[in-house]
Amino acid sequence: MKKLINTPETLVVEMCEGMVKAHPEHLAFNAKHKIVTRKQPNKQKVSLISGGGSGHEPAHAGFVGKGMLDAAVCGDVFASPSTIQVYNAILQTQSEAGTLLIVKNYSGDCMNFDAAAEMAEEDDDIKVARVYVNDDVAVKDSLYTVGRRGVAGTILVHKIAGAAAEEGRDLAGVKAVAEKTIANVRSMGFALTSCTVPAKGSPTFTLADDEIEFGVGIHGEPGIVREKLTSATDLAYRLVEAICADLPFVAGDEVALLVNGFGGTPLQELYLFNLAVSHELEARELKIHRTLVGNYMTAIDMAGASVTLLRLDDELKALLDAPADTPALKV
């Protein structure tokens, strides 16, 4: 394992502290419970909390800030944070308007966020709503989930729910628009290389020099098929095909497009891939309202990319375009 770190044990805390050092005016870090929060909380609006295992940087702490999250709870690499961590995040960002938890659909995450929500409701009379993101069309059930996995589409849920909360909607309203986003967002990805979990120190899986894992998950979980590497154009076609068939997305739909890197793929390739994906969408007469290209929801150092499409209506468009000021996304 070749990583720019000190020890696997101290990695998550050092990373969070390094992030706060880079954004001292915006972020604060609770090291005991590994919670990254806004420095200036807004206690009037609905509080938005997300998080999960670490290793998806900049998700989720990079999306804490005005117009997106209020707190990100950071688990160990690829392991859900504990119930008490999440519970403390709820307490720490408690707002009169209530709290929405945005959970990626993995069984560990669901159980811990659910348990924390119940604790806060029962012990502290905090209103806590929850939504579960499950945008990956690759596989129905995976190693870590019951039902579909939550992947890069989560970022768009953060953005839209964040804007809705910022404009003062109530808890039910924010939850409703988050669920509408989840209902309309679909993703799929592929890996050119495996990731390496620091505590393990060796790659999670092995691909031959000319092989990719098509339909891979953001923890390096297996996808649909292991096959020969092909062109960017071909990969774009196949991801868009699978995603469009699923919702379905049809001619005339307006969409947001997220071309997401898994951490090890350079921006050069992501932008090039964006061209191929855009051409695919244009060929299907989908109208691209907004595009994001970059490393948003990574799998540590995995090379590869995913495509996320979100079908938009006027409400979602307005919320997507609303201002956001976070380390990893500014609108």
Add this chain to the structure above:
Amino acid sequence: MKKLINTPETLVVEMCEGMVKAHPEHLAFNAKHKIVTRKQPNKQKVSLISGGGSGHEPAHAGFVGKGMLDAAVCGDVFASPSTIQVYNAILQTQSEAGTLLIVKNYSGDCMNFDAAAEMAEEDDDIKVARVYVNDDVAVKDSLYTVGRRGVAGTILVHKIAGAAAEEGRDLAGVKAVAEKTIANVRSMGFALTSCTVPAKGSPTFTLADDEIEFGVGIHGEPGIVREKLTSATDLAYRLVEAICADLPFVAGDEVALLVNGFGGTPLQELYLFNLAVSHELEARELKIHRTLVGNYMTAIDMAGASVTLLRLDDELKALLDAPADTPALKV
């Protein structure tokens, strides 16, 4: 070679087009001469042009936009753009206030940007000034330069000169503050892996599983020493030591810090490394005014990072903090 591309020959154009597709309201692309420009040019202010070989994404096209560059000229991967490409960029962004070329100090780049400037001055009566960024403290002369290499510090020159141009300074004024920035900026980096130039298809150099190249350049050029991988804390100490000794940076100085990834290193490690670097600076009683962490000046897919320090005075601070709205940097 395992890359998400179509063919090495079409890579640069596809990448630029993909970038413009992602930022259609901000960027335009001249495919004939591979020039990325602002969609809404400002012909009153000094025009700022940079560029160089491709492979450093998001540099330089990612820094085209309000408060930074007016145009980026894109060469082949790791090869300076041609004189005529640069010349056309000068014509295309011609302004009454004149043009400043921000050139990284490599012989190919210097010759092409110089020749283009002379052409525009002689044939078209355009005032063209030039500055040469040479911030790498690792080696005095390298494969591609006469004198020190220009590396990640270039981004800070873009930012500061861009802000000065945006606030309406004249050509001499913008050039002067760019040169002041260059005089006060220093960088150094190391590689954990080699990059792979797409046209070549195999890594530029080979490192053992536990080896790093210390002092590496942004084209994978050799540095000072090849040695065993060590901790993030130790690497931070050594880079900061070399950089501080060079200018020198001394206790009480205010600095901007750029922790730059070379393309293959995930944000997880960059943020963690930022903590180690910040601690080093604090130990030397340097005051960090602003920090940037991310992939700003990459070497395609190389794993590794560099540290850049810029010594600030009130003028530079104000310009660094001024608004910028580009794909890769928003302030």
Add this chain to the structure above:
Amino acid sequence: METISKDQVMHTVAAMCDIIIKNEVPFCELDSVAGDGDFGMSLAKGFKQIQAQWAELETDDIGAFLKSCGMVITEHCGGASGPIWGSAFRGMGKSAQDKATLNLIELGEMLQAAVDAIQKRGGAKLGDKTLLDALIPLVESIKLSAAAQSALLPAFQEAAKAAVEGAEKTKLITATKGRASYVGERSINFPDAGATAIGVIATELLMQ
């Protein structure tokens, strides 16, 4: 009727800490086949913390003690293990509230409370290839022994046997629901990590 004292309960939890920490790596390996290989680590994290905070745990009665163990697990274990083992201990804590001793009937009730808490939290049932496939047979065995007015030691021996057998049977299950269902065929012939751990813990506790 024979009873278990608060000290014996505490002694049992202390022994569980040793067993779980000792088995950290093997438990991870069990989770590697169809899981993500972190089960041993996740579980050990909580029980190491119980050891570390031993002096601060509440010891007024069996219920208070088990509840405070559950709180430590809930705080320090992430992943699926945190909520499962945490709610199990907190469930047992509630069941044994204010009790200074437990007879076999009460033990059966307390363990049933653990099962209920796990099911409430995770929604799994017998046959889903989870630790319930070892824990439910263990609890049923204790209840049968209680009904038969068995002595403690043979009851424990029977219970451990039932747990190991239950864990063993998870080999035959192709996970149809939940976390292992995706790997489907790949999970067959391998027992569930959590179930196996229950069998191992029950067996090793007997030897102490």
Add this chain to the structure above:
Amino acid sequence: METISKDQVMHTVAAMCDIIIKNEVPFCELDSVAGDGDFGMSLAKGFKQIQAQWAELETDDIGAFLKSCGMVITEHCGGASGPIWGSAFRGMGKSAQDKATLNLIELGEMLQAAVDAIQKRGGAKLGDKTLLDALIPLVESIKLSAAAQSALLPAFQEAAKAAVEGAEKTKLITATKGRASYVGERSINFPDAGATAIGVIATELLMQ
């Protein structure tokens, strides 16, 4: 005095295109030792373009023709080769402005103009381990032949020999200035890529 016609000049450039394109890979390899291995590719890019645009090049006179070749190179070659070869051709174009033929004296002047343009652009001098180390001896040899009123063929043969020898000598130079100076010791025993190319081109032109 013998002269070279415009057609002969055009024929020579056409032949240069073939030679440079044929040697694309070997020229890259020469640049790999102490350079970045793209010299053959960079150079071929421009000369392929000259072939492609052959029908559109200006052909009014030798100067106009060479200048328009220089413009193509300046447009299509990046790296160091673009400005060096581009300004060399544009320099020669200026020197041969309006000329329909060249005698050996005029050829010497024209080639000197190429050297001057390269030096103006890149600032290198003899001994800096660049293509000047082959080109300057070549030009000096032509000038000597012109002074001695030599016939063309033997003058060209001498000039090619001087270029090859000059290129050969770059092996002995540890680059002290410029691009190869960092690799220092590593550059010794290997000739400069650009200088070697000049020798190869001059030699192969003779065979046509």
